[in-house]
Amino acid sequence: MIKFSNKQLKVPELMRPVYMVTGGQSKFGRAIPEKRTEELCVDALTMAAEMIGLSPAELKSYIHSCYYGHFADHFGDQLLGEAVIHDRLGLDPLGNIGIKTGGATGGSTLWEAVKAVASGYSDCALAMGWERMDEVPTDEGNFLISCAADKDWESPLGHIYTGYYAVMAQRYWQIFGKAEDSFRKTLAEISVKHHGYARMNPFAQSPMDITVEDVLKSPVVAFPLRALDCCLMSVGAACAIICDEKTAQELSKNSPHKPLRIWVAAGSHTLRPADRRDMDIPLLPNESEDQYKDLGERFPGGDRYPGFTGFLAARMAAWYGYRMSGVTDPTEDLDLLELHDAFTISDVQTYEDIGVRPYGEGRDYVESGDCYHTNPNTGKPGKLPSNISGGLIGCMHAVGATGIMQTFEVATHIWKRWAEVHGDQKRWKEFGRSKPDDWQDLQVKGAKRGMAISHAGVGSHVTSTILMDPDNLLKNAQ
Amino acid sequence: MSMFGQVYVKNGRYKLKGDFHHLTPNTPIKNADRSWKLMGVTNPRDMTYIHTYGGEAPFFEALGEGKLLGSRCDNKECEFKGTIYQPFRIHCPDCLGRNSAVDMTEQARKNARIHTFMVCERSGAFNILDKPIKFVNVEFEGVSTILMSYLSVGDPEIGMKLVPIFRTTNPTYTILDLSWVPDGTGEEQLPEGFSF
Ligand SMILES: [Zn+2]
Numbered sequence: 001m002i003k004f005s006n007k008q009l010k011v012p013e014l015m016r017p018v019y020m021v022t023g024g025q026s027k028f029g030r031a032i033p034e035k036r037t038e039e040l041c042v043d044a045l046t047m048a049a050e051m052i053g054l055s056p057a058e059l060k061s062y063i064h065s066c067y068y069g070h071f072a073d074h075f076g077d078q079l080l081g082e083a084v085i086h087d088r089l090g091l092d093p094l095g096n097i098g099i100k101t102g103g104a105t106g107g108s109t110l111w112e113a114v115k116a117v118a119s120g121y122s123d124c125a126l127a128m129g130w131e132r133m134d135e136v137p138t139d140e141g142n143f144l145i146s147c148a149a150d151k152d153w154e155s156p157l158g159h160i161y162t163g164y165y166a167v168m169a170q171r172y173w174q175i176f177g178k179a180e181d182s183f184r185k186t187l188a189e190i191s192v193k194h195h196g197y198a199r200m201n202p203f204a205q206s207p208m209d210i211t212v213e214d215v216l217k218s219p220v221v222a223f224p225l226r227a228l229d230c231c232l233m234s235v236g237a238a239c240a241i242i243c244d245e246k247t248a249q250e251l252s253k254n255s256p257h258k259p260l261r262i263w264v265a266a267g268s269h270t271l272r273p274a275d276r277r278d279m280d281i282p283l284l285p286n287e288s289e290d291q292y293k294d295l296g297e298r299f300p301g302g303d304r305y306p307g308f309t310g311f312l313a314a315r316m317a318a319w320y321g322y323r324m325s326g327v328t329d330p331t332e333d334l335d336l337l338e339l340h341d342a343f344t345i346s347d348v349q350t351y352e353d354i355g356v357r358p359y360g361e362g363r364d365y366v367e368s369g370d371c372y373h374t375n376p377n378t379g380k381p382g383k384l385p386s387n388i389s390g391g392l393i394g395c396m397h398a399v400g401a402t403g404i405m406q407t408f409e410v411a412t413h414i415w416k417r418w419a420e421v422h423g424d425q426k427r428w429k430e431f432g433r434s435k436p437d438d439w440q441d442l443q444v445k446g447a448k449r450g451m452a453i454s455h456a457g458v459g460s461h462v463t464s465t466i467l468m469d470p471d472n473l474l475k476n477a478q
Numbered sequence: 479m480s481m482f483g484q485v486y487v488k489n490g491r492y493k494l495k496g497d498f499h500h501l502t503p504n505t506p507i508k509n510a511d512r513s514w515k516l517m518g519v520t521n522p523r524d525m526t527y528i529h530t531y532g533g534e535a536p537f538f539e540a541l542g543e544g545k546l547l548g549s550r551c552d553n554k555e556c557e558f559k560g561t562i563y564q565p566f567r568i569h570c571p572d573c574l575g576r577n578s579a580v581d582m583t584e585q586a587r588k589n590a591r592i593h594t595f596m597v598c599e600r601s602g603a604f605n606i607l608d609k610p611i612k613f614v615n616v617e618f619e620g621v622s623t624i625l626m627s628y629l630s631v632g633d634p635e636i637g638m639k640l641v642p643i644f645r646t647t648n649p650t651y652t653i654l655d656l657s658w659v660p661d662g663t664g665e666e667q668l669p670e671g672f673s674f
Contacts, residue, residue: 001571003557033509033517077521142602152531152538153565154626156652158611159602164626167615171594174636222598274565274615277622301636308594308615308624 002279011323012265014118014478019248019259020467021124021241022059023408024048027431028205028236028396031134037076038088040237041130044401045089048239051417053254059241060089062251064122066096069109069129069400073100074144076132085128102148103340104266105129106238106403107454107463111264113242123247129400130237141233148457150272162230165458166222168273169345171308173224175301176360177345184224186363187344188215191228191393193372194341198390200442202428202435203405205232205396229344231392238404240411257415261473262407263325263466267316271460273308281305282312282319284355286329292359299360311346313462314353314455321451321464322355326474330356330384331370333474335447336413337386338406340455340462341393347386350453354464356384373442381445388413388442403454407465410450414469418443448472483526498526533568536579541656542649544673546586546642548621549577562621585618586642587674590658593617593624595634607654614658616640630669631659647671 001008024047026040042056049059066089068082078084082098101108106129113127133141146159154164177183192215195208210228218228243251248259270276281292296303306312318330327333337356341347351362369375370383389395389409392402412418419441421427428435448469455462468477481496502522508514531538540547550562551570558572562580570577596613605611612629630643638660645655648671657672665674 033507137603139601139603142600143604144602146602151529152534153653156654157613157626157628158598158600158605158607158609160598160600160605160611161602162600163596163598163611163613166596166598167594167613167626170596171636174594221600222596272565272626273624274626275563275567275571275623277561 002277004282012320014114014263014324015120016118017245018114018117018262019243019245019470020262020407020411021243021248021251021259022048022051022255023238023240023404023411024051025203025238025401025405025408026236028203028234028398030205030233030235032132032235033134037081037130037132037237038085040235041085041089041128041239044128044237044239045126048241051255052252053256054251059251060091062124062243062247063091063126063241064094064124065116066091066094066126066128067099067109067113067116068096069099069105069127069404071100071102071105071131071399072133072144074147075135075141077135085130091126100400101461102456103342103397103399104403104454104456104461104463105400106405107264107452107465108266108403108461109400110240110242110262110403110407110465111266111463113240114262114264117242117244123244124251125242126239127242127404128237128239129402129404131399131401132235133233134235153272153274161457162222164273165343166225168308168458169222169225169343172345172349175299175309177363183363184216185212186366187224187229187348188212189366190341190344190347191215194387194391194394195228196394197373197388197442198394199436200440201390201395201422202424202431202433203396204390204394205234206390206394207436208394225343225345231342231397234396234398236396236398236401236405238401238408240404240407257417258470260411260414261468261470261477263321263478264463265317265320265324266461266463267313267320268461269306269311269313269459271458273458276306276308276312278304279306281359282315284315284318285322285327286355287358295360302360309349310359311349311353311455311459311462313459314350314453317453317462317464318354321466324478325466325468326476326478327466328474328476330354330451334384334449334451336388336410336444336450337384338389338409338450338452339386339391340402340453341387341391342397342455344393346455350455354453373444385444388418388444403452403463403465406452406454407467410452410467413444413447414450414467416443449474485528492528500524534566537566538651538653538655541644542646542651544583544644544646545581546583546656547579548582550580551575552578563623564618564621564625565623582618582621583642585620589619590616590640590642592634592636592638592640594636595629597634614640616658627653628657629659630657630672631663631667641674643668643672643674645671646673
């Protein structure tokens with residue numbers, strides 16, 4: 001579709017306020033041969049119960065329906081894996097459903113759980129996501145991932161998904177990055193930042209103390225992208241408990257934190273970038289009609305929208321999500337983000353799609369220092385820190401769990417529990433990881449509102465999950 | 479000797495010949511860190527799928543005959559009538575009417591250009607293209623969409639003029655039967671089995 005009707009642009013409405021009460025996650029790793037997937041899901045749900053001072057059995061007694069995010073059945077060689085997990089969590093005979101939208105599976109799982117509670121079907125829903133990609137050799141893993149591209153028109157071309165994605169990065173790199181060394185360096189800084197933040201996160205799979213030079217010297221995967229520009233392949237699970245107001249309060253009696261308001265919105269775009277047609281840019285509340293008139297002059301070749309450089313699905317997820325939650329300017333209204341940094345360059349593209357910077361100017365979000373916990377230019381807190389978890393580059397990309405991990409990370413900041421969750425020496429030890437001597441508390445001080453973006457591949461599905469402290473809602477929040 | 483699985487259609491049914499899978503025994507996975515205790519097993523499997531191209535079959539058949547087919551919505555009622563699609567779409571995405579096939583081979587010879595590209599050193603299992611793979615996304619004047627394919631000669635650049643080549647000798651009947659070379663490439667430079 002390249003034109004929208006008013007019906008299609010209706011701002012989504014929840015029939016009652018919805019809350020995220022708690023969440024939890026397992027350790028994330030490239031391979032976890034010592035545990036079955038269900039053991040990782042039990043770890044995540046047990047942590048969610050502990051976070052609010054309940055036993056798993058007490059928490060389970062509130063759950064009414066279950067939403068399971070798991071993308072790649074063929075990796076696990078198990079259809080209806082959701083039914084296995086559901087039984088092992090001891091939640092039969094409650095209703096449950098599997099959700100799969102590629103890399104956006106975690107976000108889509110939250111989308112379904114929130115709608116179930118908003119509609120009144122359930123007062124308490126479990127959103128649980130997981131993935132395991134360690135049970136085939138890497139080249140076969142690449143083959144299985146490439147099955148997410150079109151099987152007749154794309155996958156036979158090398159069976160390598162990175163290639164289908166990277167053509168889009170190339171176009172952005174040349175048109176909006178102008179193939180500048182300075183832009184290449186900015187991309188490298190994103191990798192340094194995310195691997196660096198991962199050092200403070202015991203759950204994270206790829207903590208690294210590296211420099212821009214290290215990134216620029218890492219092997220080329222698909223020029224200009226290098227190995228350290230790319231996200232991880234992971235095993236792990238994450239969950240969230242979604243409730244109506246009354247149940248949220250009841251469940252939080254012994255909880256050190258309050259339940260958070262949650263909204264989730266979704267957008268989509270063609271599975272094959274090849275099928276994208278030109279259209280007008282749908283504007284976010286902080287953008288103006290004439291703002292992009294000269295985009296093609298400033299960035300020759302950049303006037304085709306969404307072309308191969310914008311993610312229309314992300315734009316639409318933000319378009320709906322901001323209007324539902326009252327966000328008029330993400331940089332002013334939100335305190336932190338977790339973005340889907342599948343590649344450093346797609347991180348930059350997303351800044352523009354979600355309106356943190358206008359189209360063409362995404363790199364400024366990094367170069368200004370706004371995206372850091374502590375702005376390296378000023379030494380003061382970053383204006384809108386992103387991916388403190390380490391993101392997909394530093395923490396994990398256990399596909400079905402990713403969007404839930406991101407949301408949980410945002411929640412720990414609003415709950416003022418980041419240091420407790422990430423600093424606990426016992427947890428580091430349990431995961432067989434050593435807490436660095438220079439471990440730093442990355443709590444975003446005073447965080448009241450945040451957002452997580454969950455994104456599939458070349459942009460077929462994207463969700464925006466917005467969390468707010470219920471005592472600090474925005475004026476026009478639903 | 480086993481024979482690759484082969485399929486044809488008769489009386490509206492698939493007819494199968496040959497071996498569609500091969501048996502390989504599973505083996506235990508043991509843990510060298512813990513006195514070789516059992517951790518799991520391998521599950522080998524080798525299968526052949528049977529897949530229909532449905533309404534796209536004419537596109538894939540035409541490649542082996544040296545032709546590039548696009549499709550066009552000719553529905554008078556459609557707001558976007560006349561839009562041409564490459565990739566070939568069976569139905570119009572707006573009105574869902576059945577599109578007409580259009581031979582765009584000449585058009586592709588005259589005005590195909592690289593919209594974007596990627597040189598990729600890696601591949602997944604079962605890849606049969608030579609590495610590095612030079613992905614090219616090809617834009618055509620008057621066509622609303624941009625085709626993903628691969629370049630067989632030279633180094634890609636955005637804006638480079640290309641011409642299509644087709645595997646007309648022993649076609650594979652897959653998208654790999656279509657490739658591209660820079661305008662001005664000589665016949666002798668084409669990969670084996672391909673012609674203009
Ligand atoms: Zn039509």
